[in-house]
Amino acid sequence: MPRYRLDIEYDGTPYSGWQRQAGQHSVQAALENAVRGFCGETVSMRGAGRTDAGVHAAGQVAHLDLTKDWxxxxxxxxxxxxxxxxxxxxxxIRATRTADEFDARxxxxxxxxxxxxxxRRAPPALEKDRAWWVPAPxxxxxxHEAARELVGRHDFTTFRSIHCQAKSPLRTLDRLDVKRSGDLIEVTASARSFLHNQVRSMVGTLKRVGEGAWSAADVKAALEAKDRAACAAVAPPEGLYLMKVDYPPT
Structure with a gap:
């Protein structure tokens, strides 16, 4: 059966997340329904990242198998x-015929x-549901300095959802940068894989640093505590975007 790679973008606001769930409106189900409408086939897609409800994507990747070579x-x-x-x-954005062994995840x-x-002090109009509005400076x-404490291979239990199903809390965080451009602060994070809610948990903790309530030492102590209770409030989903997924060259 021909296998296809799909590069996808979506506004996560109206969805329960990427993953298909009974009785919920998910991105995966929307795509699978569209495939069924196109060719009559019932498929099961696999995505590279199981984004949560309200989380957006500019570079999600999924794969599916079809019976006909389109x-x-x-x-x-x-x-x-x-x-x-x-x-x-x-x-x-793109649909590409790919090798049978390719797996989006x-x-x-x-x-x-x-x-x-x-x-900024003023609430968002154009950025509503596209960014986390924080009115305090x-x-x-x-x-950014505090974010350096989280880069590297660590036990990220503190920054892991209690519902996370990963077998191990160990992850290697390759990049965590914070930069400002006018009223917009962007936090970029890169790793081979992330734990459930890890990025939003880290951002929520870094916000406490930005407010002056925590220091970089407090972030390090929270990480070393390996205790979910040591994490600051988790950032909301509307500011998060899956931007890109890397694969070995073909």
Missing amino acids: PGDTVRDAINAHLKLAGEAVSV FSATARHYLFRILN LDADAM
């Missing part, structure tokens, strides 16, 4: 036509996330 452009355009017809906030070598904070430089 041109990639046909697959993309047909799925998008059915997504548009259903009023979905999802778009397939398990072949990935890195995942890159962006978290956007709108840091934040020190982005202090946040």
Whole structure:
């Protein structure tokens, strides 16, 4: 059966997350319904990242198998036509015929996330549901310095959801940078894989540093505590974006 890689973007606001769930409106289900409308096949897609409710994607990747060998452009355009017809906030950017052994989740070598904070007194109009609005001033430089305490291989139990199903809390965080551009603070995070709620948990903790309530030493102590109770309040989902997924060259 021909296998296709789909590169996808979506507005996560109306969805329960990526993963199909009974009685819930998910991104995966929206795509699978569109495929069924296109070619009549019932497929089960696998995505590179199981984004939570309200989380967006500019570079999600999924794969699916079809019985017929369609041109990639046909697959993309047909799925998008059915997504548009259903009023979905999802778009397939590219559909590419790929090797049978390609797996959107398990072949990935890195995942890159962006978290956007709108840091100004006025509430958002254009950025509503696209960024975390924080009206109190934040020190982005202090946040960046504190973020260095989290880079590397650590036990991230403190920054892991109690519902996380990963077998181990050990992860290697390759990058965690914070920078400001005007009223916008961007937090970029890169790793081979992340724990459930890890990025949002780290951002929520870095916000405490930006407020002046915590120091970099407090972040280090929270990490070393290996205790979920040591984490600051988790950042909301609307600021988080799955930007890119890396794979070995083909």
